[in-house]
Amino acid sequence: MIIVKDLHKKFENNHVLRGVNYHVHQGEKVVVIGPSGSGKSTFLRCMNLLETPTSGEIWVDGVNITDTKTDIDKVRQHLGMVFQNFNLFDNLTIMNNITLSPIKLRLMSKEEASENALKLLERVGLTEKADAYPSQLSGGQKQRVAIVRSLAMNPRVMLFDEPTSALDPEMVGEVLDVMKGLADSGMTMVVVTHEMGFAREVGTKVLFMDEGVIMEENTPQEFFNHPKSPRLQEFLSKVL
Numbered sequence: 001m002i003i004v005k006d007l008h009k010k011f012e013n014n015h016v017l018r019g020v021n022y023h024v025h026q027g028e029k030v031v032v033i034g035p036s037g038s039g040k041s042t043f044l045r046c047m048n049l050l051e052t053p054t055s056g057e058i059w060v061d062g063v064n065i066t067d068t069k070t071d072i073d074k075v076r077q078h079l080g081m082v083f084q085n086f087n088l089f090d091n092l093t094i095m096n097n098i099t100l101s102p103i104k105l106r107l108m109s110k111e112e113a114s115e116n117a118l119k120l121l122e123r124v125g126l127t128e129k130a131d132a133y134p135s136q137l138s139g140g141q142k143q144r145v146a147i148v149r150s151l152a153m154n155p156r157v158m159l160f161d162e163p164t165s166a167l168d169p170e171m172v173g174e175v176l177d178v179m180k181g182l183a184d185s186g187m188t189m190v191v192v193t194h195e196m197g198f199a200r201e202v203g204t205k206v207l208f209m210d211e212g213v214i215m216e217e218n219t220p221q222e223f224f225n226h227p228k229s230p231r232l233q234e235f236l237s238k239v240l
């Protein structure tokens with residue numbers, strides 16, 4: 001589904017990604033953990049070209065998205081992304097937040113998009129918020145809407161960048177539950193998170209990113225019970 005080949009990213013003299021290689025297969029839930037500043041967000045953002053790689057290749061579903069001839073808007077339609085800070089449009093209702101892109105890109109009629117949005121809102125228990133504005137929602141509710149908004153585009157892959165890091169603790173669970181439901185439905189997911197319980201329970205693979213490379217990769221069981229590199233051992237001793 002996603003192939004990353006020798007990906008490098010520099011910001012001026014800051015060599016942030018230093019040769020990342022990885023394959024995400026269909027249906028996998030890849031969880032990425034690692035210290036702050038190790039390049040996790042940059043890695044995710046390169047996957048849908050929110051950042052332009054300095055060198056290397058990224059293939060999504062058989063398309064080389066790093067080829068300048070590729071229509072990136074088309075690629076992005078199939079890659080949902082959820083951010084730490086929700087990124088909802090504050091001046092639009094929840095309904096209009098969800099239907100904006102499908103209507104604008106002419107993927108659906110207004111009626112179809114609205115019907116689909118209501119189904120999605122029902123799935124995350126927020127039907128009654130369709131006509132509310134983001135400011136009237138809690139952080140957890142906003143993040144559930146942000147997930148639903150991505151799903152409205154029928155993505156083949158969902159990318160999550162610390163989706164629960166900005167939430168009050170009591171709201172983390174409701175967002176993780178939605179993500180678990182999505183995982184169970186077969187969605188291919190790449191999730192940057194500090195939620196180790198989620199990594200263990202939902203991850204099919206866990207990656208440790210450190211200083212711009214994937215330093216270690218394993219099944220959750222092996223990753224947490226038998227970390228190999230001293231850096232990962234040290235990291236886990238701090239977060240577990």
Ligand code: ADP
Nearest residue numbers: 011014016034035036037038039040041042043
């Ligand atoms: P992480 O998500 O693991 O905390 P990031 O990918 O956000 O790490 O950042 C890795 C490094 O890249 C940091 O040194 C950060 O300052 C730098 N960086 C990230 N985005 C930009 C940007 N848009 N411009 C300049 N430097 C950036």
Ligand code: MG
Nearest residue numbers: 040041042162
């Ligand atoms: Mg980050």
